[in-house]
Amino acid sequence: MAVIKLDTGYNIGVSRSAVEWCERPSPPAAALPVVRQDADLPELAILSTGGTIASRVDYRTGAVTSQFSASDILRAIPGLAGIARYRTRQIAGILSENMTPALWQDLARSIYEEIRKGVSGIIVTHGTDTMAYSAAAVSFMVRTPVPIVFVGAQRSADRPSSDNAMNALCSASAAAGDLGEVAVVMHATMSDDRCAIHRATRVRKMHTSRRDAFRSIGMDPIGSVEYPSLNVSLADEAVRRGAEEAALLDRINDRCGLLSFAPGMPPSVLDAFSGYSGLVLAGTGLGHVRAEWIPALSDLIEDGTTVVMTSQCLYGRVCDRVYDTGRDLLDIGVIEGEDMLPEVALVKLMWVLGHEDDPERIRYLIQTDIRGEIRRRST
Amino acid sequence: MDYEALGLKAGIEIHQQLDTEEKLFCRCPTLLRETDEHTGSFFRYLRATESELGEIDRAAQEEMKLARLFCYLTYDTTCLVEYDEEPPAPLNREALAVCLTIAKMFGMTPIEQVHTMRKLVIDGSNTSGFQRTACVAVNGILPDNCRIETICLEEEAAQRVEGDTFSLDRLGIPLVEITTAPCMHTPEDVQAVAEYIGMVLRSTGRVKRGLGTIRQDINVSIRDGARVEIKGVQDLDLVAEVVRREVRRQTELLSIREELRRRNAAVDGEAADVTDLFAKTKSTILKKAPQILAVRLRGFAGLVGLEIQPERRLGSEMADYAKKCGVGGIFHTDELPAYGVTEDEVRRLRVRTGADEGDCIVLVAATRERAACAAEQVRLRAGMALEGVPEETRKMLEGGSTAYMRPLPGAARMYPETDVFPVTIDGALFESIETPDLLTDRAERFARELGLDPALARQVAFSERLPLFERALREGVRPTLAARTLLGTLRELARDGVDVNRIPDDEVVLLLQAVEAGRAGKEAIPDVLAELAASGSRVDAAIEKVAPSVTPEAIQAIIRQALAEREAFVRERGMAALGPLMGVVMKEVRGRADGKVISDLLKQELARFLAEG
Numbered sequence: 001m002a003v004i005k006l007d008t009g010y011n012i013g014v015s016r017s018a019v020e021w022c023e024r025p026s027p028p029a030a031a032l033p034v035v036r037q038d039a040d041l042p043e044l045a046i047l048s049t050g051g052t053i054a055s056r057v058d059y060r061t062g063a064v065t066s067q068f069s070a071s072d073i074l075r076a077i078p079g080l081a082g083i084a085r086y087r088t089r090q091i092a093g094i095l096s097e098n099m100t101p102a103l104w105q106d107l108a109r110s111i112y113e114e115i116r117k118g119v120s121g122i123i124v125t126h127g128t129d130t131m132a133y134s135a136a137a138v139s140f141m142v143r144t145p146v147p148i149v150f151v152g153a154q155r156s157a158d159r160p161s162s163d164n165a166m167n168a169l170c171s172a173s174a175a176a177g178d179l180g181e182v183a184v185v186m187h188a189t190m191s192d193d194r195c196a197i198h199r200a201t202r203v204r205k206m207h208t209s210r211r212d213a214f215r216s217i218g219m220d221p222i223g224s225v226e227y228p229s230l231n232v233s234l235a236d237e238a239v240r241r242g243a244e245e246a247a248l249l250d251r252i253n254d255r256c257g258l259l260s261f262a263p264g265m266p267p268s269v270l271d272a273f274s275g276y277s278g279l280v281l282a283g284t285g286l287g288h289v290r291a292e293w294i295p296a297l298s299d300l301i302e303d304g305t306t307v308v309m310t311s312q313c314l315y316g317r318v319c320d321r322v323y324d325t326g327r328d329l330l331d332i333g334v335i336e337g338e339d340m341l342p343e344v345a346l347v348k349l350m351w352v353l354g355h356e357d358d359p360e361r362i363r364y365l366i367q368t369d370i371r372g373e374i375r376r377r378s379t
Numbered sequence: 380m381d382y383e384a385l386g387l388k389a390g391i392e393i394h395q396q397l398d399t400e401e402k403l404f405c406r407c408p409t410l411l412r413e414t415d416e417h418t419g420s421f422f423r424y425l426r427a428t429e430s431e432l433g434e435i436d437r438a439a440q441e442e443m444k445l446a447r448l449f450c451y452l453t454y455d456t457t458c459l460v461e462y463d464e465e466p467p468a469p470l471n472r473e474a475l476a477v478c479l480t481i482a483k484m485f486g487m488t489p490i491e492q493v494h495t496m497r498k499l500v501i502d503g504s505n506t507s508g509f510q511r512t513a514c515v516a517v518n519g520i521l522p523d524n525c526r527i528e529t530i531c532l533e534e535e536a537a538q539r540v541e542g543d544t545f546s547l548d549r550l551g552i553p554l555v556e557i558t559t560a561p562c563m564h565t566p567e568d569v570q571a572v573a574e575y576i577g578m579v580l581r582s583t584g585r586v587k588r589g590l591g592t593i594r595q596d597i598n599v600s601i602r603d604g605a606r607v608e609i610k611g612v613q614d615l616d617l618v619a620e621v622v623r624r625e626v627r628r629q630t631e632l633l634s635i636r637e638e639l640r641r642r643n644a645a646v647d648g649e650a651a652d653v654t655d656l657f658a659k660t661k662s663t664i665l666k667k668a669p670q671i672l673a674v675r676l677r678g679f680a681g682l683v684g685l686e687i688q689p690e691r692r693l694g695s696e697m698a699d700y701a702k703k704c705g706v707g708g709i710f711h712t713d714e715l716p717a718y719g720v721t722e723d724e725v726r727r728l729r730v731r732t733g734a735d736e737g738d739c740i741v742l743v744a745a746t747r748e749r750a751a752c753a754a755e756q757v758r759l760r761a762g763m764a765l766e767g768v769p770e771e772t773r774k775m776l777e778g779g780s781t782a783y784m785r786p787l788p789g790a791a792r793m794y795p796e797t798d799v800f801p802v803t804i805d806g807a808l809f810e811s812i813e814t815p816d817l818l819t820d821r822a823e824r825f826a827r828e829l830g831l832d833p834a835l836a837r838q839v840a841f842s843e844r845l846p847l848f849e850r851a852l853r854e855g856v857r858p859t860l861a862a863r864t865l866l867g868t869l870r871e872l873a874r875d876g877v878d879v880n881r882i883p884d885d886e887v888v889l890l891l892q893a894v895e896a897g898r899a900g901k902e903a904i905p906d907v908l909a910e911l912a913a914s915g916s917r918v919d920a921a922i923e924k925v926a927p928s929v930t931p932e933a934i935q936a937i938i939r940q941a942l943a944e945r946e947a948f949v950r951e952r953g954m955a956a957l958g959p960l961m962g963v964v965m966k967e968v969r970g971r972a973d974g975k976v977i978s979d980l981l982k983q984e985l986a987r988f989l990a991e992g
């Protein structure tokens with residue numbers, strides 16, 4: 001089928017054989033003004049990984065193209081100019097499902113460089129699907145005195161109703177604010193009334209499409225940004241600007257996996273992880289897998305794989321001391337992952353194994369709260 | 380008016396809601412709700428994005444002059460798709476089938492592959508900021524050498540409740556949009572074509588009926604005038620009048636242009652701040668305003684106040700433009716002194732702005748920002764008066780005059796809806812679609828085959844109750860009884876405030892069958908229907924309550940009593956007393972038996988009574 005755009009603006013599909021092709025000069029590119037920035041405002045670095053903060057529609061293909069330059073972004077969201085001035089840097093141009101641990105490292109290094117250059121805050125635009133993984137990874141890899149804010153849009157940036165602009169404005173306000181940790185800033189409700197500031201190691205995408213898909217799990221958000229006032233309020237618990245020195249701890253061992261157990265799943269599934277450095281299990285309830293898995297898991301651990309247990313429940317703490325299967329799991333060396341989200345436990349395991357070899361140190365670090373990923377008390 | 384000489388060209392766009400099970404892009408029912416039934420609400424800002432041509436569409440830009448917050452009401456019959464919180468479901472095949480049926484009835488050619496587009500609409504009536512629409516067929520035939528250009532399948536917009544609050548029950552109901560060529564040359568032509576298309580649409584039996592389910596947009600231009608699109612003409616009877624008034628408006632604007640040119644009129648100079656002149660004014664609006672700006676229009680005196688349509692002046696047009704900046708309206712010297720503004724204030728205003736008697740001064744009063752915006756809009760519209768008629772989208776006011784809404788949109792406001800896959804229309808499938816008879820043909824058939832009076836036959840065919848009428852006939856009810864009840868009785872009851880929509884079709888048919896079987900009198904129909912509407916009971920119970928059937932013996936008793944009570948009268952009149960007696964007995968029986976039965980019995984009894992003498 002050939003797609004023809006009529007003068008009315010409609011597209012129609014017509015058989016190729018019915019179409020006579022002729023030359024048509026491509027329309028002149030619009031002259032787009034360069035936006036001036038206010039030198040008196042703090043500087044923020046916008047790092048893009050492919051998440052769309054601003055976009056334009058290509059009428060020839062219908063494809064939505066993302067806009068990366070500071071000028072493009074400021075033209076699309078003029079309100080940003082009143083909050084800060086911006087430098088932009090493109091780390092990747094990928095759909096977030098194609099994100100890799102190697103790209104987390106590129107991202108962490110770039111962020112570290114920007115912090116060293118003295119920016120007041122970092123905004124990372126990211127596709128929403130795996131944003132929480134990347135945010136957690138950066139949280140472990142970068143010690144930061146300034147806010148590092150991950151932001152994206154659940155509804156495409158080409159639509160007038162998109163959440164991109166409000167999320168971007170709120171993230172800029174948060175990044176220019178008093179925060180001193182890695183966070184995800186996205187719509188808090190279905191309305192355009194405020195964004196929630198989520199701790200990077202406790203946040204999860206909990207809905208496929210809604211604007212307020214991101215939720216803090218097992219804790220309240222660490223702050224919020226009102227819209228349209230853009231007033232930022234932080235919870236007492238939020239780490240403040242300047243609380244820590246910049247540092248880069250960017251080693252990762254990506255030979256780690258995450259496996260969600262289901263009833264009847266055969267032990268042979270574990271063969272796929274043979275030779276892995278680490279494996280996070282998302283077990284049932286308090287942290288269980290079927291008894292038939294015990295020997296295979298035991299072999300895996302004997303061969304040097306670190307195995308961490310988390311729960312599919314997402315909410316609550318793992319406890320393998322209550323039932324027999326749990327006690328058997330502990331006996332063979334499975335580490336209880338406390339109340340860590342399974343994905344965060346995976347990212348943390350990669351990071352710990354990138355920096356440590358000693359099994360006792362590994363066990364200690366996994367079970368110790370490092371970046372807010374473990375709550376000491378369940379409340 | 381000689382419309383041909385004026386070069387009138389008109390076309391129409393008809394929007395008709397389809398009566399499908401589900402909405403066009405989600406699985407919600409196509410049910411309209413009362414706003415007090417809403418179960419929740421949320422609010423959003425809409426912002427125009429750079430379009431595919433790298434520029435914000437001018438119609439969209441116009442709306443963006445006001446940063447507006449929209450509030451949306453949700454129901455237990457709406458879902459995340461209406462909230463723009465979930466991608467659309469695939470195009471509703473039932474709606475596509477109805478659309479194709481309509482296309483076929485107009486002899487149109489279907490598009491091989493239908494592509495859904497996003498049409499930018501940021502007045503708040505679409506939560507996403509665009510309306511999904513697809514061109515389904517082209518090139519249809521209309522009577523009198525007129526032609527349909529396209530038929531599109533699109534989603535209905537949300538209903539404005541008030542201000543910037545919208546109700547989401549209507550959003551997403553399938554709609555066909557039929558666009559004719561500009562092939563009409565008199566106001567009556569336009570009306571006739573609108574009526575014809577409406578009739579064809581209703582012939583499918585698959586379109587929604589009632590107020591607001593069909594809307595006409597009318598495109599009008601005259602020679603030297605401009606194309607103007609008038610939105611939302613709901614009342615078919617007003618179509619011709621709207622065209623007449625628009626032709627008059629354009630003619631008047633053209634003569635204003637000639638006069639302005641003759642006077643060397645101009646819109647020059649900046650707006651002047653005259654706030655201080657009105658520090659002690661008696662006009663409450665001016666007194667309250669933080670800022671008052673004056674725009675001097677050189678050579679415009681007397682023309683701004685000139686009527687161009689009933690209740691409309693050039694000044695109303697300027698006010699419409701100014702209102703886009705959030706001001707309530709404007710003042711102009713063609714209508715001053717008035718509204719608390721004194722002659723002295725006007726004189727000082729003229730001195731301040733350097734205006735002479737030939738000039739008109741327009742005042743805008745609001746906050747600094749809004750006043751500046753409104754003054755600019757007034758200058759813009761005044762400048763257009765020097766050019767003639769601006770191309771505009773306008774909305775109909777009560778009576779058929781119109782007000783400015785926004786500039787005509789360009790083609791730039793559409794881009795592909797990438798979340799909906801294109802649908803290929805199979806040629807064989809289109810061939811196999813069966814088209815229903817036109818309502819006009821059905822009316823003729825009812826008159827010819829059922830012996831209905833032609834006027835009644837037409838009424839039946841065009842009525843919403845046509846399917847019920849046809850069903851009653853199939854179930855053994857006589858055509859006249861069915862037609863009279865469905866068109867006469869039900870309508871009269873509705874007029875008297877009976878909620879006839881509460882009566883299920885099944886019960887209506889059962890009642891008519893009971894009448895045909897002699898279990899209830901024809902005369903009892905209104906009372907039984909009213910009882911059904913009020914109590915929601917079944918037909919038998921309603922008949923029992925309102926008109927328990929009377930045995931022939933009981934009727935006989937009533938008759939005998941009536942005869943005995945009126946013995947002198949009856950003896951005097953003889954058989955001629957039949958008529959008056961019939962009235963007395965009928966009143967007593969009150970529809971609990973058929974009139975024919977009563978009259979037979981009465982005749983019999985009267986004859987015996989007289990014979991017994």
Ligand SMILES: [Zn+2]
Pocket residue numbers: 402405406407456457458459460461
């Ligand atoms: Zn829905």
